Amino acid sequence: MFSKTVVENMAGGSWIRAMFELGNQLKAQYGTDKVYDFTLGNPDPEPPEAVLAQMEQLVRTPNIHKYMSNAGFEDVRGKIAAYMERESGVAFTAKEIIMVTGAAAGLSITLKALMNPGEEVIVLAPYFMEYNSYVGNQNGKVVPVKTLPDTFQPDIPAIEKAITANTKAIILNSPNNPSGAIYTEESLQALARVLDEAEKEFGHPVYVISDEPYVKIVYDGVKVPSVAKIFKNAITVNSFSKSLALPGERIGYIAVNPTIEDADTLVAAMVYCNRTLGFVNAPGLFQKVIADHLDEAAGLEAYKERRDLLYDILVDAGFSCMKPQGAFYLFAKCPMEDDSAFSQMAIKHNIILVGGSGFGYPGYFRLAYCVSYDTIRNSAQAFKDLYKEATGK
């Protein structure tokens, strides 16, 4: 009766909801402080005070709540273009910026504007599984290529092998959800050379869609290389869900490299898709709110403390993992072969986590540490007990 595809796909994704509901159930049963729920990437800090103040101040601005150009307010797009130019050295102007309702919409719009049915999009595992739906919506095919074990850096020869005449794009996400890795300048430069070769061989570009919601959440002074600078066919998708802790407000942007051939038509296609997918335009008030906070990262210090604490707790318990360089996820090696069985075992210790299979990278598990410091601190014994049960050591 209903869409077969949707009903089937819903069944595939229902485990996330099941985990979420399980977490709530356990909290009701044992108390919030006895349940260590590391499932969701929902930022725990409130938005910065200056952002909240600006919301209040802007709310009565005349014409701010009306329909507007589908690409968004010109002045806001100008500020983002200047920011993108500062970060990348590429000469962006307002006309290459499209305001969107978060990165999810930005990715959907980008893929709709680019793809013909049956074309392929390479994704680097571990990856944000929603990419499967966004590409699937365009009747495209996701081609996962695993990153290198332990460092989670792109495996350049493997990517080279995966590229075919049908490859339309590759999605990069650095800092990465779920690994916390930042792809190095060196590996991105190597990838750029591979994509140049592919363009020559197949006679069409392979677009680089850079999904960057975590670009401001980085630790230890590590610099995130600019994808817009390295790849001439780059399309940057960014949002303020994580950097300003505003995921409920749905605000972000797409920046199309002016170096893309026929960039004007691509931008026009994206603006059209923004409208016809039903987003119409990004929220007016929030376009104005974020425009003066492009460089900020809400709660960065707190995330760093939590990362350090969680890392120490895990290593102390016996787990092995890379110390994340960015985002607010830690991706640790699963001490059992089956990461789904491990996540079930964790529940017995009131730890809720997501197995690596949920990110196309079995044998690992993800912890989202955008939770309170106390939740992490209180979980230390539970992780020790879990490791013991999983390994018998």
Ligand SMILES: Cc1ncc(COP(=O)(O)O)c(C=O)c1O
């Ligand atoms: C890698 C990645 N991309 C995109 C998104 C979607 O972000 P937004 O809230 O901006 O739509 C998320 C959200 O968790 C994410 O982790």
